[in-house]
Amino acid sequence: MKVSREEVEHVAALARLALSPDEVDLYTVQFNDILGYINMLKDVDLDNVEPARHPQPLSNILREDHVVPGTAAMREAILQEAPEQEDGFFKVPPIIE
Amino acid sequence: MSYYTMTAFAAAQALRRGEVTSRQLAEAVLERIAAVEPEVCGFITILDEEEVLSAARQADRLLEQGRAPSLLAGIPMALKDNICTSGIPTTCASRMLAGYKPPYDAFTAAALNQAGAILVGKANMDEFAMGSSTENSAFQITANPWDRERVPGGSSGGSAALVAAGEVFFALGSDTGGSIRQPASFCGVVGLKPTYGLVSRYGLVAFASSLDQIGPLTRDVRDCAIVLDIIAGYDRRDSTSVCREKDHYTAYLGGEVRGFKAALPLEYFGEGIEKSVRDIVMDAVGRCSRLGVELAEVSIPSTVYALPAYYLVATAEASSNLARYNGIQYGLSVRGKTNLLALYQDTRKEGFGAEVKRRIMLGTYALSSGYYDAYYLKAMKMRTLIHDDFEKIFKDYDFIVTPTSPTVAFKIGERKDDPLTMYLSDICTITANLTGCPAVSIPCGFVDGMPVGLQVIGRPFDEGRMLQFCYCLEEALGIKGRLAVSPARMEKNIEHI
DSSP: OOOOHHHHHHHHHHHOOOOOOHHHHHHHHHHHHHHHHHHHGGGSSSSSOOOOOSSSOOOOOOOOOOOOOOOOHHHHHHHTTTTTTTTEOOOOOSOOO | OGGGGGGGGHHHHHHHHTSSSSSHHHHHHHHHHHHHHHHHHHHHHEEEHHHHHHHHHHHHHHHHHHOSTTTTOOOOOEEEETBBBBBOOTTTGGGGGGTTTOOOHHHHHHHHHHHTTTTEEEOOGGGGGOOSSSSSSSOOOOTTTTHHHBOEEEEEEHHHHHHHHTTSEEEEESSSTTTTTTHHHHHSSEEEEOOTTTTTOOOOOOOOOOTTEEEEEEEEEEEHHEEEEEEEHHHTTTOOOOOOOOOGGGGTTOOOOTTTTTEGGGGGGGTOOOHHHHHHHHHHHHHHHHOOOOEEEEOOGGGGGGGHHHHHHHHHHHHGGGGSSSSSSOOOOSSSSSSSHHHHHHHHHSSSSSHHHHHHHHHHHHHHHTTTIIIHHHHHHHHHHHHHHHHHHHHHEEEEEOOOOOOOOOBTTSSTHHHHHHHHTTTTTHHHHHHHHEEEEEEEETTTTTEEEEEEEOOOOOOHHHHHHHHHHHHHTTOOOOOOOOOHHHHHHHTOO
């Protein structure tokens, strides 16, 4: 299963990564190397095997829908790390043109 | 007296006997850091001297009053830089989080703080824990204290190097595919990855959520048990944290090992393992049988498929976890252009290094429409087979014993351009992450002056008996607690610059 340059560009777009043409070339080669190795999985008969979604048999852990209020200090500490904020909101570029 | 050469336990005893104060331990460590850190470069952030000494004073006060909260009170330590420390930079060795100060403490950071341990700084690592050499750090290379031209291993290379060099008494690392155990092996220290769910991941910056675990890196097995006693435990803020009766790991040490059964899987001793490493590990295994441990060769046929399964699961989960780095709530934000898509793309282009980008790409590909069944689903099914194989082995055996890594520490730069070779070196460690089983690496010998690690994998939640076994073996091997560089030798190294 050979991966093409176009597929690599498509994946980069999905992952919201801007790649230079050199990077696309490099990743295309490396992808093919790595996926070539990973392809050995096709030798295993996995038709009747359940996928293991977890290392331990855990199921959904739920809690009571009970509000635990935050503090002003917490809010400040969080907003302190915001690249751009206004009136306590995270500021982003326009979403709709 | 070089206090920094003591184990944490020896220091704890000396504190209680009044032979030393926490302040003296802190000063010794700060002096040691001044002497060797320019060579080792294990720290990304070192706390202010005054902060460290103030914490030491507080510990001394509690010790004087007989109110020391734990054996680790007054003992200096480091935390891997993907463990959140409130108000203290937590960078994951990435430009994406350069200078980022979390608004909260990780469970493990808080637990050690409450136990009275003294945080000295945050340790270097591979960016976002992706790597096996710590060369993928965006900020600096960490040198292996045993040979400055070699890597300390990764991704917890900083943590391992700092302990091996005597810059801290112990450290925490994280392990997703071997990232505690392999650096422990390369640096000649003890490194343990707990059973999945034993140690809370709350505040651990996520790489692969079904594989990540935090664990100790220490000078010897006793120290490892002491640290595990503090950091293990239920935390409702981590929904994968397991609620069970708390075990006391130090209580197992010194217990009888005669009659334990250890399995040696031939797939972990095959061609991919360097002969010199295999020989040293087999030598150490020989000591096991002299201790009355029954040994047997077994086969785990699914082993060869573990690596591809691991790299699909880990990268898929990473691609999902790292989607949060978008330049909006925290971290790097590249706002040159005025549209949202550009914010995402430019921020992530500048913020992530090559290995991180590669893994995000692989994971995205494996999960994408048209490829999900061929890759990710297959990997999850493979995970079931591996889990079943391990369960079968553990019906008849108590432990699985293997080399920790196929080689000793390699030279800096040797593998940077070959990601696949780098990935292949994880072969011995990843199955413990895929199955959730606990695993520990202990130093078992040297090849050309470089440490070799022996790995013990145990049944889920059987850390107690695993440590019991390792304690005995460590004693029999006679190399525990050896520091990477004796004070004289390191000074000599510096003179050679």
